[in-house]
Amino acid sequence: MDGEDDAPKSLMEEMYANGIEGVDDAPSSSTSTTIRKNRPIISGEQLDIEAYAALYSGRTKIMRLIFLADHCDNSGMQLEALRMAYDELKKGENTQLFREVVQKIDGRLGPNYSMDATWCAMVDRKADQRKDKLESELNAYRTNLIKESIRMGYNDFGDFYYAHGALGDAFKSYVRTRDYCTTSKHIIQMCLSAILVSIEMGQFAHVTSYVSKAEQTPEALDPPTIAKLRCAAGLAHLEAKKYKLAARKFLEVGPELGNSYSEVIAPQDNKVIDNINFRNFLELVPEVRELINDFYSSHYASCLEYLGNLKSNLMLDIHIHDHVETLYDQIRSKALIQYTHPFVSVDMRMMADAFKTSVAGLEKELESLITDNQIQARIDSHNKILYARHADQRNATFQRVLQTGNEFDWDVRAMLLRANLLKHEYNLRASRKI
Amino acid sequence: MNTVEGLVNQIQGLSTTASDVLSLQNLLKQADDSLHAESTRLFPFLDQLDPSKHSLGYLYFLEACTAGPVTKEQAGSYVLMIARFITSCIAEQIRLAPDKFITVCKRFKDQVLLLEEPLRGVAPMLTAIRKLQSSSEHLTALHPEFLLLCLLSRCYKAGLSILEEDVFEVDQPRDLFLFCYYGGMISIGQKWFQKALELLHNVVTAPMSTVNAIAVEAFKKYILVSLIHHGQSPANLPKYASSVAQRNLKNLCQPYIELANSYSNGKIADIETYVEANKDKFESDNNLGLVKQAVSSMYKRNIQRLTQTYLTLSLQDIANRVQLNSPKEAEMHVLQMIKDGEIYATINQKDGMVRFLEDPEQYKTCEMIEHIDSSIQRLMTLSKKLNGVDELMSCDPLYLLKAGRERQRFDFDDFDNVPQRFNI
Numbered sequence: 061m062d063g064e065d066d067a068p069k070s071l072m073e074e075m076y077a078n079g080i081e082g083v084d085d086a087p088s089s090s091t092s093t094t095i096r097k098n099r100p101i102i103s104g105e106q107l108d109i110e111a112y113a114a115l116y117s118g119r120t121k122i123m124r125l126i127f128l129a130d131h132c133d134n135s136g137m138q139l140e141a142l143r144m145a146y147d148e149l150k151k152g153e154n155t156q157l158f159r160e161v162v163q164k165i166d167g168r169l170g171p172n173y174s175m176d177a178t179w180c181a182m183v184d185r186k187a188d189q190r191k192d193k194l195e196s197e198l199n200a201y202r203t204n205l206i207k208e209s210i211r212m213g214y215n216d217f218g219d220f221y222y223a224h225g226a227l228g229d230a231f232k233s234y235v236r237t238r239d240y241c242t243t244s245k246h247i248i249q250m251c252l253s254a255i256l257v258s259i260e261m262g263q264f265a266h267v268t269s270y271v272s273k274a275e276q277t278p279e280a281l282d283p284p285t286i287a288k289l290r291c292a293a294g295l296a297h298l299e300a301k302k303y304k305l306a307a308r309k310f311l312e313v314g315p316e317l318g319n320s321y322s323e324v325i326a327p328q329d330n331k332v333i334d335n336i337n338f339r340n341f342l343e344l345v346p347e348v349r350e351l352i353n354d355f356y357s358s359h360y361a362s363c364l365e366y367l368g369n370l371k372s373n374l375m376l377d378i379h380i381h382d383h384v385e386t387l388y389d390q391i392r393s394k395a396l397i398q399y400t401h402p403f404v405s406v407d408m409r410m411m412a413d414a415f416k417t418s419v420a421g422l423e424k425e426l427e428s429l430i431t432d433n434q435i436q437a438r439i440d441s442h443n444k445i446l447y448a449r450h451a452d453q454r455n456a457t458f459q460r461v462l463q464t465g466n467e468f469d470w471d472v473r474a475m476l477l478r479a480n481l482l483k484h485e486y487n488l489r490a491s492r493k494i
Numbered sequence: 495m496n497t498v499e500g501l502v503n504q505i506q507g508l509s510t511t512a513s514d515v516l517s518l519q520n521l522l523k524q525a526d527d528s529l530h531a532e533s534t535r536l537f538p539f540l541d542q543l544d545p546s547k548h549s550l551g552y553l554y555f556l557e558a559c560t561a562g563p564v565t566k567e568q569a570g571s572y573v574l575m576i577a578r579f580i581t582s583c584i585a586e587q588i589r590l591a592p593d594k595f596i597t598v599c600k601r602f603k604d605q606v607l608l609l610e611e612p613l614r615g616v617a618p619m620l621t622a623i624r625k626l627q628s629s630s631e632h633l634t635a636l637h638p639e640f641l642l643l644c645l646l647s648r649c650y651k652a653g654l655s656i657l658e659e660d661v662f663e664v665d666q667p668r669d670l671f672l673f674c675y676y677g678g679m680i681s682i683g684q685k686w687f688q689k690a691l692e693l694l695h696n697v698v699t700a701p702m703s704t705v706n707a708i709a710v711e712a713f714k715k716y717i718l719v720s721l722i723h724h725g726q727s728p729a730n731l732p733k734y735a736s737s738v739a740q741r742n743l744k745n746l747c748q749p750y751i752e753l754a755n756s757y758s759n760g761k762i763a764d765i766e767t768y769v770e771a772n773k774d775k776f777e778s779d780n781n782l783g784l785v786k787q788a789v790s791s792m793y794k795r796n797i798q799r800l801t802q803t804y805l806t807l808s809l810q811d812i813a814n815r816v817q818l819n820s821p822k823e824a825e826m827h828v829l830q831m832i833k834d835g836e837i838y839a840t841i842n843q844k845d846g847m848v849r850f851l852e853d854p855e856q857y858k859t860c861e862m863i864e865h866i867d868s869s870i871q872r873l874m875t876l877s878k879k880l881n882g883v884d885e886l887m888s889c890d891p892l893y894l895l896k897a898g899r900e901r902q903r904f905d906f907d908d909f910d911n912v913p914q915r916f917n918i
Contacts (some may be wrong), residue, residue, distance in 0.1 A: 225556070247799075275757070289589055315704065341841075427803050430803040431799070431802070431803060438803060438805040439803060439804045439805060439807075440804075440805040440806050441804055441807045441808060441811060442806045442807075442845065442847050443806070447805055452852075454857070455853070455855065455856065455857060458857040458862075458866075461866075462865075462866065462869065465869045465870070465873055466869075468873060468876075469869075469872065469873060469876060470692060472661075472876050472877075472880055473660055473876070474692070474695065474696055474699070475734075475880075476662050476879070476880065476883060477661060477662060477670075477696060477700075478696075478699065478700060478701060478734065478864060479703050479883065479887075480662055480663060480664055481664055481667055481670065481700055482701050483887075484664060484665075484667065485667070485701060
């Protein structure tokens with residue numbers, strides 16, 4: 061936790077020096093396969109990939125490492141990431157990902173890391189054998205019609221496919237177990253597995269449906285499961301860009317989860333700060349706490365600075381990556397709106413200083429906000445002042461009344477005309493029939 | 495010969511009282527064919543009849559006379575005769591034979607066009623309409639002819655009075671289409687865009703079983719006018735438009751729809767390039783002028799948007815934002831808009847600043863109160879009319895039959911047939 065304060069400055073310098081996307085690392089959201097600890101890592105010159113990767117396990121680790129490799133400019137870090145991915149994969153059985161990683165390494169790490177074809181072939185053969193075995197077992201169970209064993213068989217199948225990276229098949233197997241679930245615990249297990257696989261596949265619609273299914277099971281769920289479910293739901297919503305919903309879901313999770321949620325929550329209303337859970341969790345992430353405090357005490361400049369720093373980290377996180385831009389824009393506009401809200405007139409030069417932009421840029425931003433009707437104000441471009449404007453209710457009402465009257469008039473007349481035409485046509489047809 | 499003379503005598507004799515006129519009408523109907531057979535020789539007999547007294551007979555004769563092909567010289571004399579007839583005829587007698595009257599008037603229009611003097615036909619046609627109409631809400635077949643003459647002779651104001659009336663009763667749907675289309679064109683010429691929109695909207699949403707060319711042309715103009723007037727074009731036809739229209743109109747007017755789309759993007763350069771590219775199409779539809787108006791209205795739209803966000807703005811800024819070339823042009827535009835009453839602003843030439851003001855209307859003056867009051871009255875009358883039509887419809891036996899067949903049956907009584915007639 062020390063060195064926290066000069067972290068921002070050093071970050072800025074290092075970012076420019078190394079041209080690296082991410083320098084300071086903040087842990088991001090978990091998935092249902094891992095539970096992480098919340099520790100901001102103070103880094104030296106480079107992203108500490110080892111430490112980062114140590115936070116995850118399983119498949120997500122591999123995916124994150126690959127993502128890192130794709131998005132880092134520094135080839136040193138890239139190779140590091142790929143090397144770790146390679147090691148991980150060798151421990152597992154996923155040959156397809158393995159091939160991908162090998163391609164990416166492209167022989168840059170030396171002869172040890174080249175395509176290990178024999179190992180691949182061996183793994184594949186073992187896989188086929190195991191698959192045959194599982195199949196025969198499953199058939200046996202099916203002839204016996206023992207529900208429990210059939211369910212277990214499908215489950216095993218699902219696990220097997222998952223280990224090999226055939227996510228679609230894994231999903232299908234898990235879904236098939238649904239027919240054979242007897243207790244709610246089974247259902248929950250099934251749902252969790254399905255959720256896991258769908259998250260990996262990126263099909264968040266499925267995630268939402270299974271989460272709701274899991275929540276509907278009558279038995280009480282224990283906290284870690286609830287946390288996992290909430291987290292999954294949050295992720296799904298994030299993808300669907302429903303930031304508000306996502307924020308709410310994340311909020312309900314216990315304090316064990318990551319700080320990227322705070323980014324999502326920032327666009328939310330003030331009530332967030334009052335949430336006790338949130339406060340607890342904030343204790344664990346001082347940097348973000350600073351940020352939120354600044355936001356609410358209107359120290360926008362420093363707030364936005366922190367945001368800038370965190371941005372680089374968030375870019376590296378798989379899930380948030382796509383949404384960082386939108387979130388940032390939203391946070392910024394929210395800050396602007398909040399700033400102008402209590403005033404009748406605001407000097408734009410002072411405001412530009414507060415937000416660390418030029419007056420012209422500020423004017424443009426304000427203009428777009430006013431057009432979207434989020435700020436009720438008008439800009440005096442000559443004197444560079446923003447005046448709040450309150451719509452005149454009485455005039456507006458009169459205007460609306462007259463307009464409604466006209467529309468009614470027009471609509472009714474047109475309608476009568478049409479009715480007449482229809483009647484005429486109908487009569488014509490009737491007379492023809494007769 | 496004898497029959498014709500005898501007919502003339504009868505006309506002269508029986509044209510006084512209403513019952514006589516009815517019997518005369520029967521006679522005339524029977525004699526119609528013989529009249530037509532001798533159409534070439536009827537001309538001199540017309541002098542024996544007085545149009546102001548013997549209107550019905552005169553009408554029959556006139557119709558038979560003009561039945562054949564007409565040369566240009568003859569057209570001149572016919573035009574005079576028919577014009578005189580129209581002005582002096584008796585409305586009630588005419589209304590007994592509306593078809594004949596309409597045919598005569600149509601031929602009149604043709605002859606006037608043959609002579610290439612549509613202006614001569616405008617006034618008589620107006621009189622003809624007034625005499626033929628049973629009420630001011632009635633649309634006759636002559637309305638579109640009249641508007642056509644107005645259009646061709648460019649005297650749009652004459653068409654004004656006809657357009658101002660509300661139309662509720664229609665004889666033939668085709669008349670309505672043409673009427674609204676021509677009316678729309680006249681309104682565009684006079685820059686009454688709201689009225690034009692209404693009329694064109696009526697054409698486009700009228701019930702029709704197949705798409706007709708009038709509706710397609712009307713739709714094209716409709717899109718353009720709504721761009722000019724509202725700044726946006728309707729995305730979809732309202733639900734009450736016929737399904738035929740909804741499906742097909744869009745496909746047939748593709749360049750216009752794309753024009754509307756590029757308009758909504760707000761970039762003047764784009765829209766101008768698009769117009770240049772498709773100039774021929776617009777020209778062949780005779781819509782190029784309208785398209786140009788639409789493009790220029792975009793500047794206005796952009797300036798109006800500025801009034802919403804700015805209190806004062808320099809002319810240079812306006813020019814930049816609206817993509818005009820110089821502050822001078824911006825000043826011209828703003829000046830024009832202030833004159834037209836489209837925005838409220840003051841220009842300070844010393845600083846080169848424009849100050850936008852709020853709409854000064856306070857809704858407190860007497861005129862405003864009168865305006866509101868009259869609107870309320872008008873709407874109440876309209877409402878009553880609507881109720882009246884609704885009641886009429888509910889008593890219609892055909893409607894009852896259809897509604898009765900499809901209603902829900904909850905009770906034993908419901909299974910009886912809907913009473914169609916009371917036979918006491």
